[in-house]
Amino acid sequence: MKNTEALEQLVDALRCLPGIGPKSALRMAYHLLQHNRKGAAALSSAIANAIEVLGHCSLCNNFSEEPICSLCASNDRDASLLCVIEMPTDLIMLEQTRSYDGMYFILMGKLSPLDGIGPKDIHLDRLLKRLDTGLIKEVILANNFTVGGDATAHYVSELLKSRGIKLSRIARGLPMGGEIEYVDSGTLAQAMIERKTINH
Amino acid sequence: MAISQYRQENQRVYILHTYPFKETSLIAELFTEQFGRVAVVAKGARRPRSSIRGMLQSFQVLLANWSGKNELKSLNGLEWCEKLTVLEGNALMCGFYLNELMIRLLPRDEPYTELFHFYHETILALSVGEELTIVLRRFELKLLQALGYAVTLDQDEDSNPIIPDKIYRYEAEYGACDLTRTDHGIKILGKTLLDMSKDFYQDKETQQQSKQLMRYLLGFYLGDKPLHSKQLFVDLQG
Numbered sequence: 001m002k003n004t005e006a007l008e009q010l011v012d013a014l015r016c017l018p019g020i021g022p023k024s025a026l027r028m029a030y031h032l033l034q035h036n037r038k039g040a041a042a043l044s045s046a047i048a049n050a051i052e053v054l055g056h057c058s059l060c061n062n063f064s065e066e067p068i069c070s071l072c073a074s075n076d077r078d079a080s081l082l083c084v085i086e087m088p089t090d091l092i093m094l095e096q097t098r099s100y101d102g103m104y105f106i107l108m109g110k111l112s113p114l115d116g117i118g119p120k121d122i123h124l125d126r127l128l129k130r131l132d133t134g135l136i137k138e139v140i141l142a143n144n145f146t147v148g149g150d151a152t153a154h155y156v157s158e159l160l161k162s163r164g165i166k167l168s169r170i171a172r173g174l175p176m177g178g179e180i181e182y183v184d185s186g187t188l189a190q191a192m193i194e195r196k197t198i199n200h
Numbered sequence: 201m202a203i204s205q206y207r208q209e210n211q212r213v214y215i216l217h218t219y220p221f222k223e224t225s226l227i228a229e230l231f232t233e234q235f236g237r238v239a240v241v242a243k244g245a246r247r248p249r250s251s252i253r254g255m256l257q258s259f260q261v262l263l264a265n266w267s268g269k270n271e272l273k274s275l276n277g278l279e280w281c282e283k284l285t286v287l288e289g290n291a292l293m294c295g296f297y298l299n300e301l302m303i304r305l306l307p308r309d310e311p312y313t314e315l316f317h318f319y320h321e322t323i324l325a326l327s328v329g330e331e332l333t334i335v336l337r338r339f340e341l342k343l344l345q346a347l348g349y350a351v352t353l354d355q356d357e358d359s360n361p362i363i364p365d366k367i368y369r370y371e372a373e374y375g376a377c378d379l380t381r382t383d384h385g386i387k388i389l390g391k392t393l394l395d396m397s398k399d400f401y402q403d404k405e406t407q408q409q410s411k412q413l414m415r416y417l418l419g420f421y422l423g424d425k426p427l428h429s430k431q432l433f434v435d436l437q438g
Contacts, residue, residue, distance in 0.1 A: 147296075186254060
């Protein structure tokens with residue numbers, strides 16, 4: 001049976017989601033049309049609206065409806081601290097800790113040399129512009145501890161070298177409540193390499 | 201060790217690259233000691249609680265189990281097995297370059313045991329901060345030789361010994377010859393070729409010329425598609 005043009009279009013559109021192939025897309029399309037037409041309408045208008053009103057905050061690069069997002073506009077944050085992170089989800093996680101009250105910059109990705117994702121793809125020009133304001137005294141790199149995250153951290157640190165801004169990277173080691181017996185060797189080895197001096 | 205030809209256990213491997221596969225899995229390009237380049241699916245490796253999630257990183261020797269008859273195998277287990285190697289800064293960038301070269305040039309499922317050992321030594325050299333240009337030149341030459349491309353350095357095309365202070369033209373697939381004989385390839389000093397054949401890279405001019413020679417030869421075998429990791433290096437210097 002040949003699908004109608006509208007259905008065909010819907011299936012094709014759904015396939016733009018990560019991990020969705022033709023079969024899953026068709027199943028989703030049928031579900032929306034058959035069982036949840038209201039939901040489908042809400043979904044379509046929500047997507048249209050989000051595309052229309054959401055842009056990037058001119059300071060932190062996060063998604064925002066305003067030119068400057070509420071976090072960046074807040075007076076309660078320490079504007080001399082800037083934490084560089086890879087994804088908006090990282091910001092949510094860091095905010096949950098309630099132990100950081102500085103500002104953020106979101107790269108929206110990481111360097112991945114073998115996939116051809118280079119410096120131009122992670123908004124470093126905007127980061128540099130942010131630093132040009134002269135308000136930032138310390139940059140904290142909160143990149144992932146993957147090879148791509150390490151590469152990104154290295155690249156950003158090279159960019160900042162000449163600017164005389166204090167630069168740090170978040171620490172790593174055993175997780176909270178971590179027991180040496182159950183932790184993986186890589187983490188434990190890293191914790192040993194980066195051990196902390198207690199008495200001077 | 202090998203239970204059947206389709207199931208391999210406790211094999212020493214390096215991970216060259218990983219990329220997402222379906223919702224929660226990864227495809228990992230392995231460089232294995234016994235079987236050369238092998239591609240495996242790591243099922244569920246992108247789940248938050250996956251036990252191997254943190255291990256699927258490049259530049260570490262790991263012990264892997266895998267099975268399968270097709271080109272794409274299934275990864276069944278992964279374990280740490282050696283001292284943690286830490287590549288930092290430019291050494292890390294060089295590591296990416298090595299991995300990209302291998303992915304581009306090595307065919308899958310053909311053993312390159314000697315090259316595996318050389319790769320291992322190269323990663324260790326990078327991790328202890330040996331001079332990067334020299335480490336890279338050695339590896340590039342070794343890689344081409346392992347692939348079966350004869351890079352003759354101590355004799356010219358006609359099997360005459362190379363004269364140190366003579367300028368030659370070096371052409372891929374042919375070797376060194378008299379300047380007058382061809383316009384192809386690149387100009388190179390005899391001493392550079394001899395130094396390279398003796399694995400001696402201390403001389404600045406040798407470093408510079410051997411870099412040009414390897415760039416030309418790798419370009420010849422890689423074709424037109426540029427290396428991404430090299431571009432990153434260029435961006436970093438600029």
